[in-house]
Amino acid sequence: MKSRIRIIAAVLVVGAVGLGMWFWLTAGRESTDDAQVDAPVTQIAARVGGTITKVAVSDNQRVEAGDVLVELDRRDFEVAVDKVRAELADAEASAIAARSNVPITSTTAASNVTTARGSIVQAQGGVAAAERELDAARARLTTAQARVREAEATAAKAARDVERLRGLLAKDEVSQQQFDTLVAAADAQKAGLDSARSQVAEAEAGIRVAESKVVQARAGAEQAHAELQAAETAPQQVSMTKARAAAADARVQQARANLAQAELNLQYATVKAPARGVISKKSLNPGQVVQPGQPLLALVQLDEVWVTANFKETQLRDMRAGQRATFKVDALGGRSFSGKVDSIAGATGARFSLLPPENATGNFVKIVQRVPVKIVLDSGQDPEHLLRPGLSVTPTVYTN
Secondary structure (H helix, E strand, O other), X not given: OHHHHHHXXXXXXXXXXXXXXXXXXXXXXXXXXXXXXXXXXXXXXXXXXXXXXXXXXXXXXXXXXXXXXXXXXXXXXXXXXXXXXXXXXXXXXXXXXXXXXXXXXXXXXXXXXXHHHHHHHHHHHHHXXXXXXXXXXXXXXXXXXHHHHHHHHHHHHHHHHHHHHHHHHHOOOOOHHHHHHHHXXXXXXXXXXXXXXXXXXXXXHHHHHHHHHHHHHHHHHHHHHHXXXXXXXXXXXXXXXXXXXXXXXXXXXXXXXXXXXXXXXHHHOEEEOOOOEEEEOXXXXXXXXXXXXXXXXXXXXXXXXXXXXXXXXXXXXXXOOOOEEEEEEHHHOOEEEEEEEEEEOXXXXXXXOOOOOOOOOOOXXXXXXXXXXXXXXXXXXXXXXXXXXXXXXXXXXXXX
């Protein structure tokens, strides 16, 4: 009986010691088997469309940054570059011509204003001279008309005298010589009347000529005013010329941008590796036609691997960034690597799933959530790049 009690007591002591050792060994650390290796995986896509002429890599091949991966047919892009260069040359020539028109337009406009103002002064002088000539013609007409009236009165008196002497001549009361003298004087007065009347007609013709000169001079003055108004639009003409020059310069900038884009497209015809890594998921062959944005292959950057460990939310109480961590890799026979906690995700993994759970229906069942924790490796831990994305690991974070 006593021996049995001793055995039971010994078993209890051993169990207590073992339990204490287990608590001591696991205190201040958190582990999980829901973890895997991650690394940047870049999907290499075509930025331009075309026909593949050369595939310079194969699956699982290591490449360096800048290595040529795929080449597209460059001929279409070279033709596009030549075309845009010609358009740029044409735009630059047009811009030069437009800019040279600005000073020419400014000088011509200023000269036109000066000339138009001089023409107005000359036209106004011509109008004044024509009006003075018209006034003189009218004065001559008035004088001629007065002479006609005077000549008519004189001729009428001479005719009456002739008729009076004609009766006296029949009675022999006046001599024939006196009568002939009076008749000659009457004829002279009549001739003077005809001359005065011709002077009136000449004066009227002079008025018509003077009036036509006035009309012509006023028309010239109006034309000069119109030319001055047109010349005074010089600022607008200069502004329009400057606007055309600015538009030509803008077309040059547009052509240069088109040339830069065409040269970029020519460069994009050669697809290069953006970083060092391993080629994966190659799905292309020479002769294949690809479209812009079409995935061609994947580049796995093994220089920047880390571990994504999905810890339970109950394990995060004492976990902080910067804490020491280790992890074992199943694919490498449990080989251990060291690192540290880089960061803790801002949400649980379920929140990033394609169909996140919705617990607003009233059927909530409490489930322990897992939060992704990023663990980065210490430098020099994987010089041979044995860690590959997706490998299962068992990390342990030391929280004390």
